[in-house]
Structures are given as C-alpha cells and as structure tokens.
Amino acid sequence: MSETGVSEAAPGGRLADNIVHFARTLRAAGLPVGPAAVVDAIRAVEAAGLSDREDFYWTLHSIFVKKREHRAVFDEAFRIFWRSRGLVEKMLALLSPVAPTRAAPEKPKAGQARVAQALNEGHGRQAEQEKERIEVDATFTVSGKEVLQKKDFAQMTALEIEEAKAALRRLVLPVDKIRQRRLVASARGRRLDARRTMRASMRAGGDIIALKFRKPALVHPPIVALCDISGSMSQYSRLFLHFLHALTESRRNVHTFLFGTRLTNVTRQLTMKDPDEALDACNESVEDWSGGTRIATALHEFNRKWSRRVMHGGPIVLLITDGLERDTEEELGPEMDRLHRSCRRLIWLNPLLRYDGFQAKARGIRAMLPHVDEFRSVHSLDAVEDLCKVLAGDKTDAITDPRDWMRAG
Numbered sequence: 001m002s003e004t005g006v007s008e009a010a011p012g013g014r015l016a017d018n019i020v021h022f023a024r025t026l027r028a029a030g031l032p033v034g035p036a037a038v039v040d041a042i043r044a045v046e047a048a049g050l051s052d053r054e055d056f057y058w059t060l061h062s063i064f065v066k067k068r069e070h071r072a073v074f075d076e077a078f079r080i081f082w083r084s085r086g087l088v089e090k091m092l093a094l095l096s097p098v099a100p101t102r103a104a105p106e107k108p109k110a111g112q113a114r115v116a117q118a119l120n121e122g123h124g125r126q127a128e129q130e131k132e133r134i135e136v137d138a139t140f141t142v143s144g145k146e147v148l149q150k151k152d153f154a155q156m157t158a159l160e161i162e163e164a165k166a167a168l169r170r171l172v173l174p175v176d177k178i179r180q181r182r183l184v185a186s187a188r189g190r191r192l193d194a195r196r197t198m199r200a201s202m203r204a205g206g207d208i209i210a211l212k213f214r215k216p217a218l219v220h221p222p223i224v225a226l227c228d229i230s231g232s233m234s235q236y237s238r239l240f241l242h243f244l245h246a247l248t249e250s251r252r253n254v255h256t257f258l259f260g261t262r263l264t265n266v267t268r269q270l271t272m273k274d275p276d277e278a279l280d281a282c283n284e285s286v287e288d289w290s291g292g293t294r295i296a297t298a299l300h301e302f303n304r305k306w307s308r309r310v311m312h313g314g315p316i317v318l319l320i321t322d323g324l325e326r327d328t329e330e331e332l333g334p335e336m337d338r339l340h341r342s343c344r345r346l347i348w349l350n351p352l353l354r355y356d357g358f359q360a361k362a363r364g365i366r367a368m369l370p371h372v373d374e375f376r377s378v379h380s381l382d383a384v385e386d387l388c389k390v391l392a393g394d395k396t397d398a399i400t401d402p403r404d405w406m407r408a409g
Contacts, residue, residue: 016042019060022081026064029073037063053082069273149381152354154235161239167381168242169275173250174391177218178314189213221344222253222313226302228321229286230260230293236351236378238279240320243384245270245278255310259298260288265306295325295364299335307342314344316391320378322352323365332364336371346372348402349387353377360405369402376400 019041027033041063048059057078065074148156148163156164183191196212204210225244227237237258248254248270255267269281283289317339325332340346348368352358354377360366369375374390377383389395399405 015045019045022060022077023064025077025081026074029077031064031070031073032066033064056082067273072274072277149385151381152379153239153351154379164239164381165242165275168239168384169246171243171246171384171388173247174388176220176392178221179216180219182217183214184217186213186215189215191215220251220253222255222310222315223247223251223318224310224315224343225254225256225318225320226298227256227258228260228293228295229258229289231290232322232324233293233320233351234290237320240349240378240384241270241279241282242275245275249273253313253315255306255315257298257302257306258282258286258289259293259295259302260286260291261294261297262288263298263301263306293321293325295321295323295368296331296335299339300331303335303338303342307339311342316345316347317343318347318349318387319372320349322350323348323362323368325364332367333371336368340371340373345374347374347376347387347390348372349376349378349383351377351379354379366406369406372402374400375402375405 020038023033023038023041041060044059044063045056048055060078061071061074065071148160148167151160153161153164183193185193185196191214193212193214197209200212201209227233227240227244229237241256244254244256248256248267254270255265256270258264258266264286266282266285269285270278272278272281319339350365353375360369376387376390378387390400
C-alpha cells in the first residue's frame with residue numbers, strides 16, 4: 001500500500017475517484033459529507049476489501065450516514081449511483097473469477113427525487129459549459145423567483161413544484177409564543193420562588209439568601225390542521241403538507257388530519273425526519289386521495305373522536321378546503337360552530353380566493369364563513385408566507401374578515 005493508501009486499492013485508480021464522485025452526490029443531496037469523510041471511506045474500503053456488494057454498501061454506510069434521516073437519501077444514492085454504472089459489479093469482476101448477480105429492481109423510495117436532482121446537477125453544469133453563451137436583456141422584467149412566488153400551485157410544472165417544495169422547507173416559520181399559567185425559573189422578576197430560594201440558602205450554609213424568581217412560561221400555541229384532499233384540493237394539500245412537515249419539526253403540538261370522504265390522522269407520519277419519506281407515508285395512510293369530499297361528515301368525526309384529544313391548550317386551527325362539498329348546509333353549520341368554539345382561532349385557507357371575481361355564494365361556503373375568524377388564500381408561496389406572518393402576529397393587507405365576504409356575496 002502506498003503512503004496515501006488510495007491508488008493501490010483502486011483498480012486502475014478508478015475506485016477512489018468513484019468514491020469521491022459518490023460523496024459529492026451525497027453532499028449535493030443534502031448530507032453533510034466533508035473531505036475527511038471521503039478519505040475515511042477510501043481507507044475503510046481498503047481495509048474491508050471488496051468481497052461483495054453488501055459489504056461495500058455497509059462500509060460506505062458506516063462512514064457517510066451519521067443520523068437516521070440520512071439513511072433514506074444514502075440508500076437511494078447508492079442504488080442509483082452504483083447500479084446505473086455497474087461499478088460495483090465491474091470492480092468485483094476484476095477481483096473475483098465470478099461476478100455477483102444483479103439484485104432485483106426496487107420500487108421508488110424516499111429521497112429518490114433529491115438524489116436524481118443531485119446527479120443531474122453535474123450533467124446540467126457540464127451541458128451549460130458546452131452551450132454557447134446567450135445574453136438576454138431582462139430590463140423591466142420580473143425575476144423567476146418572483147414569478148414562482150406568485151404562481152398558482154395548480155399551474156406549476158414538475159420542476160417548479162420541486163422548487164416550491166424546497167422553498168416551503170426553507171420558509172421562515174412563525175415565532176409565536178403565548179403566556180401560560182405554569183411558572184418557570186427566571187433570573188429576575190416579580191414572583192419570588194420560595195423553594196429555590198430556600199435550597200440556595202441551605203447550600204450556602206444558611207447565612208446568605210440569594211433570592212430566586214419565577215415567571216410565566218412562554219410556549220408555541222398548538223396547531224391543528226384539517227386538510228381537504230379531494231380532487232379539487234389535492235395539489236394544494238400536497239404542497240401545504242411540506243409546510244406542515246417543517247412546522248412539525250420546529251415545534252411541539254402540531255396535529256394534522258386529512259379528509260376527503262373520511263378523516264385520517266397523519267400526525268405520526270409527519271414526524272418522520274425526511275420530507276419525502278413523510279409524504280410517502282401520508283399517501284399510504286389515506287385511501288380517498290383525489291376523490292370526493294364530505295366536509296360535514298369529516299368535521300363531525302373530528303369533533304366527536306379527536307377534539308378532546310388534540311384541542312387542549314387553546315390551539316389555532318387551520319382549515320384548508322374550498323368549501324365545495326356534498327353535505328347539506330344544515331349539517332355543516334353546527335359542526336363548524338362546535339369546531340370554532342373549541343379553539344383559540346379558526347383560520348380558513350381557501351384557494352378559490354386566487355380569483356379576483358370570487359364571491360361567497362356557494363351554500364357550503366356561506367354556511368362555514370360565520371364560524372371562522374379569518375378567511376385567507378393558500379394558492380401560492382406568497383400566500384403561505386402571509387400565513388406565517390399572521391401566525392407570528394403581523395398584519396397583512398389582504399381582506400380576511402369573513403363578514404366582508406358575506407356582505408360582498
């Protein structure tokens with residue numbers, strides 16, 4: 001072995017190069033892979049040898065996977081990078097008289113889109129270098145980012161949807177905290193903490209009394225989201241789930257329910273670290289995605305079965321639906337009234353507000369509006385950013401008072 005220990009272990013010097021390219025792919029896909037990890041991976045492969053594909057996988061896995069959420073991306077990157085080029089089989093064929101058989105193809109897994117994008121980025125940059133440089137005068141035109149911010153989710157291309165998902169994951173989440181009756185320790189304040197003061201005095205031998213104080217605890221209010229996944233709402237709900245996944249990661253007491261013709265609790269699925277893995281779990285949990293909708297039936301089940309479990313602590317309820325449903329107005333009004341009375345604030349997010357000529361004339365919408373505190377749109381990235389500002393306590397210019405929409409309709 002040479003002093004660096006790299007060239008001799010790689011047939012033709014290619015093994016080290018391919019491990020470096022593989023590490024760059026992982027880094028582009030979001031894994032924290034540094035130069036030291038690459039050197040460790042090459043030396044680990046030297047030490048472990050190349051007996052079969054599984055040993056090679058676990059050798060690289062032990063170096064590059066630091067957290068549980070890294071594994072899905074690593075698995076997908078390993079499957080695509082080493083299978084598409086057949087590098088492992090080629091290297092094993094050079095070292096063994098009998099090459100191993102290929103494994104059966106696996107179904108798409110979480111992280112596939114990010115890995116594919118990471119692999120294509122390199123080809124894209126290479127292709128851009130080969131293309132002629134074309135200068136375009138963009139004076140008095142808006143940037144692509146501004147267009148994406150205002151574009152309707154339902155009108156986005158596949159590439160724009162991926163960019164919107166990334167933007168939702170990077171969104172600045174609301175910093176909203178409320179005072180609780182529960183008291184916590186504080187360096188100063190008006191409430192004396194007698195127990196902590198006496199303990200501190202006893203530790204000092206009883207001679208010195210250092211006063212300790214308490215203050216009300218500040219916590220994020222619970223959030224309960226009810227998302228309509230019927231045919232007219234599925235595209236908006238899919239993208240909004242990325243926002244709810246980021247919200248679930250950043251704070252406690254976020255509960256998410258999906259409803260079409262039935263109600264499904266997907267709170268546990270959204271606690272998965274990887275967003276693609278979490279959304280795949282949500283898809284597998286529901287049976288009525290892109291079907292019909294029965295809002296009153298879903299709200300009745302939520303009020304009867306889940307309200308007492310998740311509506312404690314004064315939650316904010318986000319109701320995402322277009323209000324176009326099959327249940328009667330007489331059933332919908334009482335269920336909305338009960339939901340409204342059990343929460344701190346009920347915000348209705350309706351993508352139909354993207355139309356300038358929208359009027360609240362549908363019977364379902366007129367039955368729901370008297371029982372909501374705010375009526376907002378959720379059709380674009382700008383609308384979701386406005387929602388974050390509202391949750392953080394800031395004001396926006398949008399017309400959100402449901403009484404204004406009732407009078408206009």
